[in-house]
Amino acid sequence: MSSIKIYSPINNEYIGEVPAMTKEHIDDMIKELKENFKAFSELAVTKRAEYLKKVSAVLKEHSEELAVLMTKEISKGYKDSLTEVLRSVEMIDYTIEEGIRLQGEMSSGESYGVKDKICLSIREPLGVVLCIAPFNYPINLSLSKIVPALITGNVVLFKPPTQGSVVCTRLVELMNEVLPKGVLKIVTGRGSEIGDYINTHKDISFINFTGSTKVGERISNQAGLKGLMMELGGKDAAIVLQDADLEKASSEIVKGAFSYSGQRCTAIKRVLVVESVKEELVQLILDKVGKIKVGDPMDNATVTPLIDDKSADYVQGLIDDAKSKGAKVLIGDKREKNLIYPCVLDGVKENMRIYFEEPFGPVLPIISIKDVEEGIEIANKSEYGLQSSVFTKDMKKAFYVARKLEVGSVHINNKTQRGPDNFPFLGVKNSGLGVQGIKYSIESMTRLKNIIFDI
Ligand SMILES: NC(=O)C1=CN([C@@H]2O[C@H](COP(=O)(O)OP(=O)(O)OC[C@H]3O[C@@H](n4cnc5c(N)ncnc54)[C@H](OP(=O)(O)O)[C@@H]3O)[C@@H](O)[C@H]2O)C=CC1
Ligand SMILES: O=C(O)[C@H](O)COP(=O)(O)O
Numbered sequence: 001m002s003s004i005k006i007y008s009p010i011n012n013e014y015i016g017e018v019p020a021m022t023k024e025h026i027d028d029m030i031k032e033l034k035e036n037f038k039a040f041s042e043l044a045v046t047k048r049a050e051y052l053k054k055v056s057a058v059l060k061e062h063s064e065e066l067a068v069l070m071t072k073e074i075s076k077g078y079k080d081s082l083t084e085v086l087r088s089v090e091m092i093d094y095t096i097e098e099g100i101r102l103q104g105e106m107s108s109g110e111s112y113g114v115k116d117k118i119c120l121s122i123r124e125p126l127g128v129v130l131c132i133a134p135f136n137y138p139i140n141l142s143l144s145k146i147v148p149a150l151i152t153g154n155v156v157l158f159k160p161p162t163q164g165s166v167v168c169t170r171l172v173e174l175m176n177e178v179l180p181k182g183v184l185k186i187v188t189g190r191g192s193e194i195g196d197y198i199n200t201h202k203d204i205s206f207i208n209f210t211g212s213t214k215v216g217e218r219i220s221n222q223a224g225l226k227g228l229m230m231e232l233g234g235k236d237a238a239i240v241l242q243d244a245d246l247e248k249a250s251s252e253i254v255k256g257a258f259s260y261s262g263q264r265c266t267a268i269k270r271v272l273v274v275e276s277v278k279e280e281l282v283q284l285i286l287d288k289v290g291k292i293k294v295g296d297p298m299d300n301a302t303v304t305p306l307i308d309d310k311s312a313d314y315v316q317g318l319i320d321d322a323k324s325k326g327a328k329v330l331i332g333d334k335r336e337k338n339l340i341y342p343c344v345l346d347g348v349k350e351n352m353r354i355y356f357e358e359p360f361g362p363v364l365p366i367i368s369i370k371d372v373e374e375g376i377e378i379a380n381k382s383e384y385g386l387q388s389s390v391f392t393k394d395m396k397k398a399f400y401v402a403r404k405l406e407v408g409s410v411h412i413n414n415k416t417q418r419g420p421d422n423f424p425f426l427g428v429k430n431s432g433l434g435v436q437g438i439k440y441s442i443e444s445m446t447r448l449k450n451i452i453f454d455i
Helices: 023-042 045-061 063-074 078-101 140-151 165-178 191-199 213-222 246-262 275-289 309-324 372-380 395-404 438-444
Strands: 003-007 014-019 105-108 117-125 128-132 155-159 184-186 204-210 227-231 236-240 268-274 328-331 343-346 363-369 387-391 409-412 446-454
Touching (some): 003 165, 014 063, 014 165, 023 117, 045 165, 063 165, 128 140, 140 165, 155 191, 191 204, 213 227, 236 246, 236 372, 246 268, 275 328, 275 363, 309 343, 363 372, 372 395, 387 395, 438 446
Parallel strands (some): 128 155, 128 204, 155 184, 236 268
């Protein structure tokens, strides 16, 4: 079998290699998963919980090893990588509890005027679930799919991001030390080469995907009657109103926009600020951006080399386009290979690509608004609808804005973010389909089975 060599985005160091799997390997893995589904799904949930408790323990024990590998492979600050692993361990523990608590429902015919019928609806697993994760959270966004699938008795085919496949292979190796044989399989290889085959495989029942809108749409078009959960791109806006606590707003905006170099679907990707407080807010933002640690993720830098040169070229292209159309660079516009320094652009207008496009990099456009209504209008003028932030001391106004925004979640006086992992997490428009979050993921990857009694 041929293999794919993985190099570090930090310094091109060789990290390892993974098999470029073929259709035959995929068929064999899915066959084995299918064969093991019956026995695994028939275990008591408490038994599956015991296995997953061992998974949680083994990952905790290897958290530092996984964090170092992740740091090198995807260029995420070491502390953030470690936090990601430990956050995932916590998430596993909570998922086990939610899985155990999952109960059926009872409907009485009496409420509908049919006295002699009751319906018992129990939850059943779906079968082989395909979990596809992106590069930016290779541990967390993989486990937040795999674990809710397993606790309810599904079996899992896991497709990791190619840049991230070394750490994910180690993750699965550790998990399979303690899980029953043949309930979790990893398929490595380029998504562009093997993706279509796995997406359309007749024995896949459900696809749980996080990644770009482009790939998500392709999968949706191929899925036919398979169940789908999609977490896709975003263009999250921070709307700052006249009465906002500007110190707090600037601090949340800078953290929201630049952590992991802006390579987060929930990163703040535009600031919409009321003209009267713009100058003060921008100055506070610049003070903080000037202090961001840039460079080596092993030294815990926040802004680090981007995942590859292509991504850096894309981000630079957005900066260049905005400059050529009159935007002003307030800080940044400095690049060393795939390391893009944090950049803030002022005077961003609708004719500039960055007004609408998702950079997935450390660049923050500032857009002036005359009032709250214009803020809502611009925020909604996007193909995306993941999250938004609103900064104001007036809770009534915050509620009003939150109701008007076409997004999955609105954060009041806080940065956009996914966690805590038990919250429902969803996008509208081109940002997604279905709802993630521990309880919601469990529900999505099970179906109701009705048993109706005539009494
Ligand atoms: N809303 C959310 O929760 C999140 C959204 N994102 C979005 O993801 C993007 C960045 O992540 P990135 O990893 O580059 O996203 P991609 O969409 O490029 O890749 C995501 C995953 O899909 C795989 N893939 C690629 N092509 C196919 C295919 N035809 N069929 C099946 N799988 C395929 C990739 O594998 P391979 O690596 O081999 O190409 C990878 O595992 C951004 O747009 C970002 O907004 C990211 C994180 C969270
Ligand atoms: O992939 C992403 O960007 C995540 O889903 C966002 O997670 P975070 O808000 O916890 O960074």
